[in-house]
Amino acid sequence: MLTKAQQAYIDDVFARAGKPTAVLQLQIDEIRATKTEDELTKLFLRDAEVVRPTIEAELLCAVMAAKKAELNPSMIGELEKTTATKQSVVETPIFSSTTRQFRIIHIDDEECLLKLIGRVIRANQAFKGVTVQTFQNRDEALRELLQNAPDLLITDLRSDNVPGRTEHFGMSGFELLSLLAQRDVKYPILVFSGSLSQKDHESYARQCAGHNLKVSFLQKPATPEQLYSELCKHLGPDNNCIIGKMN
Numbered sequence: 001m002l003t004k005a006q007q008a009y010i011d012d013v014f015a016r017a018g019k020p021t022a023v024l025q026l027q028i029d030e031i032r033a034t035k036t037e038d039e040l041t042k043l044f045l046r047d048a049e050v051v052r053p054t055i056e057a058e059l060l061c062a063v064m065a066a067k068k069a070e071l072n073p074s075m076i077g078e079l080e081k082t083t084a085t086k087q088s089v090v091e092t093p094i095f096s097s098t099t100r101q102f103r104i105i106h107i108d109d110e111e112c113l114l115k116l117i118g119r120v121i122r123a124n125q126a127f128k129g130v131t132v133q134t135f136q137n138r139d140e141a142l143r144e145l146l147q148n149a150p151d152l153l154i155t156d157l158r159s160d161n162v163p164g165r166t167e168h169f170g171m172s173g174f175e176l177l178s179l180l181a182q183r184d185v186k187y188p189i190l191v192f193s194g195s196l197s198q199k200d201h202e203s204y205a206r207q208c209a210g211h212n213l214k215v216s217f218l219q220k221p222a223t224p225e226q227l228y229s230e231l232c233k234h235l236g237p238d239n240n241c242i243i244g245k246m247n
Helices: 004-017 024-032 036-049 054-071 077-081 110-122 140-147 173-182 200-210 222-233
Strands: 089-091 103-107 131-135 152-155 189-193 215-219
Touching: 004 054, 004 089, 024 036, 024 054, 036 054, 036 110, 054 110, 103 110, 110 131, 110 222, 131 140, 131 152, 140 152, 140 173, 152 173, 152 222, 173 189, 173 200, 189 200, 189 222, 200 215
Parallel strands: 103 131, 103 152, 152 189, 189 215
Antiparallel strands: 089 131
16 A cells, blocks of 8 residues: 555656556556566566656656555555655665675666666575665766776666656766776676667777776666676676576
């Protein structure tokens, strides 16, 4: 059961979005029809890189957060987080672990995707001790990267490809790669972006990264198994990687 404030937030998003298009209504119905959190995750990953107006993206995130709270009442706070000020967030591990505590910095302009990927990562037994620190703004992320190197950086490339968006998310992913190459950082980087489907984007990103950065590429949308494979590649076999095994 949602709180009055949470229901009011959803009602407000629907009011601002207006009557959903047939396609958007179909996506809303699909979300509401899911029976498990795993189904919800796969549905979100499938549509993560669909370019849509900001208000439609906010609406889908709100519906998904409400469904998440319905499937798992202990996670009802997730809906409240969708209305929080957009800033860097440290998502703490949901399991304790005696193994090394890996730290990932994940940069993406979509707040909903940042939260989802954090949950997907820690749903795999191999990454139960991972801490995921998230940023929507790459300028802010760079300041953190220069102070505290992570075990892995995950970043998208662009923030200027969503119609109607007015927020500023700092430098592009291409610029970030160039700056990190200049500093010859040693931690691995996973470029996780839907822009990789566009002509020459991956080759330009490789050019920005140069020859010294350890970089791999994964196009959105991706399955959890594809993401786990990349994490295993970068965090190493000593982390006892189990591809696709989820709690």
